Amino acid sequence: MSSTRTAPHRAPALHPNPVDDPRCRYVLVEARRHFLAEGFAATRVEPIARDAGVSTATLYTFFPSKADLFQAVIDDTSDEFARQMDEVRAVDGPARCQLTRFCEAYVAFMADPLVTSVFRLVMAERTRFQAMALHFYERGKTRIGVTLVEAITALAARGELACDKPSWAAGQLMGMLEHPVFFVPMVTGDTLDLRRSHRQIAADAVETFLARYGGPNLDRAAPDLES
Numbered sequence: 020m021s022s023t024r025t026a027p028h029r030a031p032a033l034h035p036n037p038v039d040d041p042r043c044r045y046v047l048v049e050a051r052r053h054f055l056a057e058g059f060a061a062t063r064v065e066p067i068a069r070d071a072g073v074s075t076a077t078l079y080t081f082f083p084s085k086a087d088l089f090q091a092v093i094d095d096t097s098d099e100f101a102r103q104m105d106e107v108r109a110v111d112g113p114a115r116c117q118l119t120r121f122c123e124a125y126v127a128f129m130a131d132p133l134v135t136s137v138f139r140l141v142m143a144e145r146t147r148f149q150a151m152a153l154h155f156y157e158r159g160k161t162r163i164g165v166t167l168v169e170a171i172t173a174l175a176a177r178g179e180l181a182c183d184k185p186s187w188a189a190g191q192l193m194g195m196l197e198h199p200v201f202f203v204p205m206v207t208g209d210t211l212d213l214r215r216s217h218r219q220i221a222a223d224a225v226e227t228f229l230a231r232y233g234g235p236n237l238d239r240a241a242p243d244l245e246s
Contacts, residue, residue, distance in 0.1 A: 043081050045071040051092045055136050059089055059144045089144070090151055096137050097155055103128055104162045113241035114179040114233075115225060117170055122196055122221035125163060130200040130217060138201075164189055171232075178236030188232055195224035 049071040053062045064085055068078040082088035106124065111117070128134060145152035167189040174180040182188045199220050215223070229237065 040081075042071065042073050042077065046073060046078055046081060046088070047092055047095050050088050051096060054089060054092055055140055058140070059085075059147065064088070086148075090148065093137070093141060093148075093151055093155055097158055100128075100134065100137075100159055101162055103131075104159065113238050114174045115229065115238075115241045117174065118192070118225045118228065119221055121167060121170065122192070122224055123218060125193065126196050126200050126217045126221050128163075129197060130204075135201065135204060160193075164193065167193065175234065178234045180232045180237070181234040182232050188228070191231075192224060192228045195227060196220060 046067065050062075050067045053067050053070075062085070064078060065075050067088075068075045071078070078088070082091055112120075141148075141152045141155050164186070168185045171180060171182055171185040171188055175182045175185065180188075199215065200217065229239070233239065
């Protein structure tokens with residue numbers, strides 16, 4: 020059985036009850052470590068099995084090919100990120116307070132070294148796993164974007180924001196955060212130091228956003244965060 024077979028994105032072919040077998044978790048943990056360190060092409064299945072404490076044959080009962088294992092690792096990591104994304108919430112309060120809390124949480128998530136490493140891995144393998152890469156990106160973007168769109172819609176209803184297209188506004192705000200903390204390090208390989216702190220990046224983005232979308236009921240004197 021070839022260990023380099025590729026396939027369109029789909030649910031990996033797993034052992035009938037992988038959740039009930041802790042060995043499957045061990046394999047996924049070790050596989051992620053190897054894929055992040057070595058990339059898909061250079062990673063070999065045998066060392067993963069050895070480090071996970073299982074035989075190669077056992078690994079193949081969970082994941083019939085290296086491609087299936089890679090997809091399972093990315094899906095599992097996507098689930099982990101989704102749980103983290105659930106913590107990125109816009110709390111109640113004035114517009115500046117809500118948006119600042121959201122932006123600081125989002126910046127912290129996007130700047131996490133694991134998040135950056137996994138995105139680099141997915142982007143590096145996107146030609147081999149196009150559907151998987153698109154699914155990984157869109158899932159994260161949609162999950163957090165919905166939260167922000169809901170907050171912007173509610174603030175617009177209160178007159179604190181003047182916004183006809185909340186989804187466009189949300190994309191603009193997220194873009195101001197993603198560029199310095201995610202895309203620049205992604206391109207430069209972390210060789211450039213940020214000139215602004217994560218908190219300052221969030222504050223600047225909110226200030227720019229409110230200058231564009233501030234509504235008649237916006238309290239411009241409200242603090243960034245409520246005590």
